């Protein structure tokens with residue numbers, strides 16, 4: 238869901254307001270604000286929800302439900318007790334799900350590393366021996382996906398996001414005849430930053446479209462699978478099953494983690510895929526590691542108990558987060574509602590709001606906000622190479638500051654959006 242589109246036409250009415258807006262902005266800079274809406278970090282209040290985990294597993298508790306001594310080496314796949322819980326939540330078979338370290342981003346990075354060094358199953362040669370490797374990046378998207386691509390020298394090609402996920406026809410056209418296009422990033426549930434959820438139809442198209450590259454992969458980053466902001470707990474399409482049914486079982490690798498369920502710095506990351514991809518990943522992982530931190534995995538399994546336990550815990554997160562997202566929408570609507578200078582998403586889950594301002598003013602809005610003591614994600618960071626061709630998109634991350642600060646920050650951002658628009662009118 239999103240609100241009125243900004244147009245790039247002249248706004249003489251706004252130009253008339255320029256002196257008043259300059260005064261409003263000057264008053265804002267006098268307030269000495271220090272607010273940060275840059276990154277999607279959980280607030281301390283959210284981290285506190287898992288505080289009992291600090292006492293788990295507890296002295297004397299070091300075997301899991303299957304009798305494994307979690308203190309010792311081994312268990313490369315991760316603890317079955319925890320994998321069973323997340324297999325249910327992610328709707329994948331337990332034996333196709335690995336529970337690993339604390340960051341899913343590491344698993345995405347290592348997928349590229351292994352692909353570049355050795356090539357995934359079905360590869361004619363390692364990606365590192367190809368003249369060129371391209372990956373399709375839906376925009377707006379997640380800056381750390383772009384950083385992984387940049388680190389491996391991957392050329393990023395963009396397609397637009399739609400409310401149902403990446404523009405599947407645009408993706409299909411890019412991959413059909415060009416064997417250098419090896420991958421596609423997708424954040425299927427409550428995408429970063431626009432909150433879109435991949436529909437069944439889009440997922441079907443992506444997993445069944447013909448690709449010139451025989452080793453084409455979809456990096457299905459399900460970071461926000463259970464991160465609902467409303468009582469409507471939507472589910473994105475099951476791409477792994479759909480890919481298998483379409484005869485492309487190895488096309489999809491799914492990533493997830495408890496970074497925004499338990500603790501962002503001390504959670505557990507998951508990888509799910511086809512049996513062949515999992516065997517491939519493990520064959521390389523086993524050289525790197527004798528096994529993951531099973532003590533942390535047991536701590537998580539004991540704290541949550543079941544998939545239902547995770548869902549109940551996420552409702553506590555929702556109660557903290559939803560008022561902040563409501564405030565963003567309420568204040569932007571009050572201040573900018575029908576002025577035609579901005580539109581923004583009203584996400585039903587996840588961690589972000591995607592704000593589009595008058596084309597050509599996003600960098601100026603971020604600069605003005607900085608001048609007033611409000612740190613926003615740099616304009617352009619939702620696009621590969623940090624370059625938004627329209628200079629229109631800004632990612633807002635309201636999770637971290639307390640509600641009162643989110644309200645203050647959004648009021649200030651609205652003033653900056655208006656001033657930047659008036660300067661150009």
Ligand code: PMP
Nearest residue numbers: 340341342379424429460494496
């Ligand atoms: N994927 C997406 C889409 C994200 O928004 C984030 C966190 N901002 C991550 C991955 C990072 O996940 P992790 O902490 O498991 O590395």
